[in-house]
Amino acid sequence: MIKQAIIPLAGLGTRLLPLTSVFAKELLPINGKPGIEYIIEECIDAGINEIIFIISDKKIMIKNYFYNDKFYKNIIKKKKDPRIINEYKKILKYKKMIKFVFQNKPLGTGDAVIKAKRFIKDKYFLMLLPDDLIVKKNCSKAMISVHNKFKGSVMASMKVNKKTVSRWGIYNISKKINKDNFLIKGVVEKPNPNQAPSNNAVIGRYILPRTIFKKLTNQKPGKGGEIHITDAIQSLINDNEIFIGHNFLGKYLDCGTMNGYIKSSLEIAKL
Helix, strand or coil: CCCEEEEECCCCCHHHCCHHHCCCHHHCEECCEEHHHHHHHHHHHCCCCEEEEEECHHHHHHHHHHCCHHHHHHHHHHCCCHHHHHHHHHHHHHHHHEEEEECCCCCCHHHHHHHCHHHCCCCEEEEECCCEEEECCCHHHHHHHHHHHHCCEEEEEEECCHHHHHHCEEEEEEEEEECCEEEEEEEEECCCCCCCCCCEEEEEEEEEECCHHHHHHCCCCCHHHCCCHHHHHHHHHHCCCCEEEEECCCEEEECCCHHHHHHHHHHHHCC
8 A cells, every 4th residue: 555655845936936936835825825734635535644745945934834832822722713723733733743854955856855764664655746636636646546457557648739838748659558548758857849750748647666765865866957757657668567657637736936836726716
């Protein structure tokens, strides 16, 4: 069973400047609730009971958000507001699930994952990228079901405009398993449109094997001098490990850009 999740949160969020010059993007409200809470709720609904947050010293406010007990206790003493009491109980519940590790140098998602190695005990774990919200259907839950059936790694997939493939990791498909799932032959990080093997993009949900830590530890930096998770995944595929692309049924919301952040609030308000 998959019971642990990793969430990389150390990025500076430059695409959301000037908001992120003073505030962690993951705490920015989306329809009145911090964006990271949608990700936590997805994890809980999928059966996850431990979450590892990867933050940096510059984003310590994320940890403070979950450890602000004194503030809540003082407010509740003065004002017995049921809403505030419920919010505090919710945050206490989240705090019990969350562990924190630090990535103070921005060396890529792969490097971030390495920081969580000591906490991952099981053969497989879930990783979620907080910029990618998937609403209406629980993508992580569906992927865990696919993993349980086929006993391999799983990554969320969505077709994107061919002109935008350089924004994504792009799959090379081996064969279809069924209408929602396919075997992955390869994955390329942010290819040029004229070199992309398809327009099937990796979206920010992964079920990964613990064996990926060894690959990442020995991996040389790729594009931009960073350690890319996609390069380690390709190395595992070369070793004949099973990776499945999952065409999820939920609605994808990109919260990593200002335009996407605004649209996400409007879309969630409709739910």
